[in-house]
Amino acid sequence: xxxxxxxxxxxETSAAEYGLSVAKTAQILGIELQELPxxxxxxxxxAHSTSRLLSIALPARxxxxxxxxxxxxxxxxxxxxxxxxxxxxxLRRDAGLLRQVAEAIGMEYTATSRTVSVLELLAGSVGLxxxxxxVRRPLEGLRxxxxxxxxxxxxxxxxxxxxxEYPQSMERIMQALGAEPVAWSHQTECCGASLATTRPEVGxxxxxxxxxxxxxxxxxxxxxACPLCHMNLDMRRGQxxxxxxxxxxxxxxxxxxxxxxxxxxTPESVGIDRHFVEAAGRIAMLPAGDGSTAG
Amino acid sequence: METTLAPxxxxxxxxxxxxxxxxxxxxxxxxxxxxxxxxxxxSGMDYTPRQVIRLLQLEMVDEALRAGSIWLCATCEIxxxxxxxxxxxxxxxxxxxxxxWRRGMITDRRVAVFNxxxxxxxxxxxxxxxxxxxxxxxLKTGQLFKDTELGxxxxxxxxxxxxxxxxxxxxxxxxxxxxxxxxxxxxxxx
Ligand code: SF4
Ligand code: SF4
Numbered sequence: 001x002x003x004x005x006x007x008x009x010x011x012e013t014s015a016a017e018y019g020l021s022v023a024k025t026a027q028i029l030g031i032e033l034q035e036l037p038x039x040x041x042x043x044x045x046x047a048h049s050t051s052r053l054l055s056i057a058l059p060a061r062x063x064x065x066x067x068x069x070x071x072x073x074x075x076x077x078x079x080x081x082x083x084x085x086x087x088x089x090x091l092r093r094d095a096g097l098l099r100q101v102a103e104a105i106g107m108e109y110t111a112t113s114r115t116v117s118v119l120e121l122l123a124g125s126v127g128l129x130x131x132x133x134x135v136r137r138p139l140e141g142l143r144x145x146x147x148x149x150x151x152x153x154x155x156x157x158x159x160x161x162x163x164x165e166y167p168q169s170m171e172r173i174m175q176a177l178g179a180e181p182v183a184w185s186h187q188t189e190c191c192g193a194s195l196a197t198t199r200p201e202v203g204x205x206x207x208x209x210x211x212x213x214x215x216x217x218x219x220x221x222x223x224x225a226c227p228l229c230h231m232n233l234d235m236r237r238g239q240x241x242x243x244x245x246x247x248x249x250x251x252x253x254x255x256x257x258x259x260x261x262x263x264x265x266t267p268e269s270v271g272i273d274r275h276f277v278e279a280a281g282r283i284a285m286l287p288a289g290d291g292s293t294a295g
Numbered sequence: 296m297e298t299t300l301a302p303x304x305x306x307x308x309x310x311x312x313x314x315x316x317x318x319x320x321x322x323x324x325x326x327x328x329x330x331x332x333x334x335x336x337x338s339g340m341d342y343t344p345r346q347v348i349r350l351l352q353l354e355m356v357d358e359a360l361r362a363g364s365i366w367l368c369a370t371c372e373i374x375x376x377x378x379x380x381x382x383x384x385x386x387x388x389x390x391x392x393x394x395x396w397r398r399g400m401i402t403d404r405r406v407a408v409f410n411x412x413x414x415x416x417x418x419x420x421x422x423x424x425x426x427x428x429x430x431x432x433x434l435k436t437g438q439l440f441k442d443t444e445l446g447x448x449x450x451x452x453x454x455x456x457x458x459x460x461x462x463x464x465x466x467x468x469x470x471x472x473x474x475x476x477x478x479x480x481x482x483x484x485x
Binding site (some may be wrong): 009010012013014015016017038039040041043044045046047048049050051052053054057058061100103104105106150154155156164165188189190192193194195197198199201202203205206235236238274276 | 336338367369373375385390392405409411414422423425442448449454455460462468475
């Protein structure tokens with residue numbers, strides 16, 4: 001399988017281990033990632049907070065590049081994914097806006113591109129059975145809280161591959177890897193997004209509630225597919241703990257890190273040693289598995 | 296009498312503009328409060344999402360544009376997903392933010408400065424330069440040491456680059472930003 005690939009700004013920097021593990025996962029599952037040549041930023045929240053046309057034009061430049069390749073587009077960052085899906089949907093329904101956008105980007109674009117998330121790729125295109133067949137070191141005994149956040153599932157009209165209030169695709173992927181995901185209440189709550197930077201007294205509290213809820217439900221880890229969620233739950237853990245006076249040691253994994261590890265890759269090869277909150281210890285506690293491809 | 300009628304007409308026009316920009320109709324809202332109940336940021340808001348819509352229904356558009364809430368909204372889309380009347384509350388918050396920005400009626404400078412610095416980084420390099428963005432944000436908001444404890448560990452973990460990546464098409468991105476600005480100034484789009 002070949003797919004166009006849009007890493008997005010954060011997978012090259014603050015979410016480097018997500019980028020590493022997406023590449024490893026693709027390799028394991030026989031997916032060829034074809035990185036979009038000279039891709040640019042999707043504009044994120046700052047664009048749609050400032051200019052409606054810009055918030056559509058910045059994604060559209062990348063979608064036009066993907067359209068030229070004639071392939072589906074993988075956007076692992078949940079925020080980029082959401083902006084791309086919103087743009088595709090709007091431009092499919094509004095020929096006038098499509099003309100304006102084509103003028104703004106100075107490129108031809110007919111809104112036929114199709115962006116997919118990591119969850120859609122794994123649970124849909126690849127399939128759970130194919131994933132399960134690659135598992136060498138099942139995540140036996142791991143009890144992750146599957147955390148979707150906002151952008152992967154909302155609004156349902158853009159995203160549409162899973163339920164916006166009670167999604168289950170990540171849980172099913174975890175089960176295929178041998179883990180036992182917990183049932184919990186904060187699957188789709190907001191991590192605080194950039195409020196953790198701009199209004200920490202509000203944003204960090206939101207992240208704290210997610211961590212507390214996962215812990216109370218007996219989870220031993222959190223899984224995410226969003227760089228922003230990971231940043232707020234992992235990198236900002238110290239700030240959250242200080243503000244709320246709590247001590248929560250739950251590691252936060254990217255879903256692709258767990259896929260790779262379950263398929264026999266070492267934790268270091270997918271950057272599990274690069275988190276802020278210690279995350280390698282829980283992996284070391286997993287049963288050894290058959291070890292046939294380990295190392 | 297005329298002096299009260301004229302502003303009201305202006306306000307009506309402005310509210311229609313906000314409705315068009317957001318693609319949603321404020322009259323559909325029947326004030327059930329479901330949006331506010333699910334809003335994760337409402338505890339820090341001066342007006343809850345439901346109240347912001349009420350302000351617009353009552354033509355108190357100035358108050359709505361000055362509400363701190365529009366800058367606290369994280370665009371999590373919970374309100375939009377749950378509204379039983381199909382009101383796109385998140386999009387309305389977004390449209391209010393854009394209108395407030397356009398008019399310079401900025402209640403929360405920190406969020407507005409962040410957005411501005413972010414987009415300038417994109418226009419300049421084609422991609423976001425995280426380290427530069429955070430530094431400039433701190434300088435412009437007078438919080439010199441904000442998040443600096445994260446900087447060194449990020450560098451050590453290869454999670455931050457001290458220099459920007461400049462894409463070959465950075466001129467193309469700059470041109471997109473310029474063209475959008477021109478089209479907006481000519482009021483050919485909203
Ligand atoms: S949920 Fe919908 S109808 Fe209810 S108050 Fe909010 S916008 Fe109005
Ligand atoms: S989109 Fe904004 S207003 Fe709506 S629930 Fe989320 S934070 Fe609240």
